[in-house]
Amino acid sequence: xxxxxxxxxxxxxxxxxxxxxxxxxxxxxxxxxxxxxxxxxxxxxxxxxxxxxxxxxxxxxxxxxxxxxxxxxxxxxxxxxxxxxxxxxxxxxxxxxxxxxxxxxxxxxxxxxxxx
Amino acid sequence: xxxxxxxxxxxxxxxxxxxxxxxxxxxxxxxxxxxxxxxxxxxxxxxxxxxxxxxxxxxxxxxxxxxxxxxxxxxxxxxxxxxxxxxxxxxxxxxxxxxxxxxxxxxxxxxxxx
Numbered sequence: 001x002x003x004x005x006x007x008x009x010x011x012x013x014x015x016x017x018x019x020x021x022x023x024x025x026x027x028x029x030x031x032x033x034x035x036x037x038x039x040x041x042x043x044x045x046x047x048x049x050x051x052x053x054x055x056x057x058x059x060x061x062x063x064x065x066x067x068x069x070x071x072x073x074x075x076x077x078x079x080x081x082x083x084x085x086x087x088x089x090x091x092x093x094x095x096x097x098x099x100x101x102x103x104x105x106x107x108x109x110x111x112x113x114x115x116x
Numbered sequence: 117x118x119x120x121x122x123x124x125x126x127x128x129x130x131x132x133x134x135x136x137x138x139x140x141x142x143x144x145x146x147x148x149x150x151x152x153x154x155x156x157x158x159x160x161x162x163x164x165x166x167x168x169x170x171x172x173x174x175x176x177x178x179x180x181x182x183x184x185x186x187x188x189x190x191x192x193x194x195x196x197x198x199x200x201x202x203x204x205x206x207x208x209x210x211x212x213x214x215x216x217x218x219x220x221x222x223x224x225x226x227x228x229x230x
Contacts, residue, residue, distance in 0.1 A: 045221035106159035
């Protein structure tokens with residue numbers, strides 16, 4: 001079963017518009033970690049943020065903000081005032097608590113295209 | 117501090133051949149994980165090594181193997197290549213001292229099997 005679902009395949013916006021990426025996860029663990037990664041055309045995955053399951057405080061970092069809601073198993077990501085350089089594929093990922101299962105389960109990714 | 121490096125960056129092989137990919141983690145990182153990325157299956161976990169021991173393995177056939185050396189550098193090997201093995205292979209390193217340590221990814225090796 002898919003543990004991380006990113007329902008949006010592609011999003012295209014004009015520069016300066018806001019973009020919100022949805023992420024829904026599934027786990028039976030009470031302790032888990034959620035991540036967002038960005039993959040620009042160069043191919044390298046860039047770490048953006050992590051959250052643990054006990055920290056539902058939302059965060060803003062520059063133009064990025066995250067909305068974590070355990071009640072709906074969602075960990076959404078918003079880019080405010082998008083720029084062309086934000087064009088990339090964005091992945092949501094889940095790491096569960098099994099100490100022998102140290103891996104990331106990724107969603108399918110959302111391709112964001114920001115047009116000038 | 118230098119990032120994760122992977123060599124080679126691009127590789128073309130023929131069906132039936134074998135291939136070895138290399139990954140050098142960030143200095144001080146003891147954990148190395150490998151992921152396969154394809155358009156159809158997305159990002160899938162292959163295996164993770166910590167202090168030269170494989171801690172976890174994904175759902176891949178035995179043709180996929182790996183190892184880690186005492187300096188934390190890692191190699192993965194794919195034997196008897198199939199067309200479906202064409203993918204971007206990403207390596208990630210982590211301190212792995214805590215469960216939530218972020219993984220830092222390299223630029224990947226793009227393997228094409230013809």
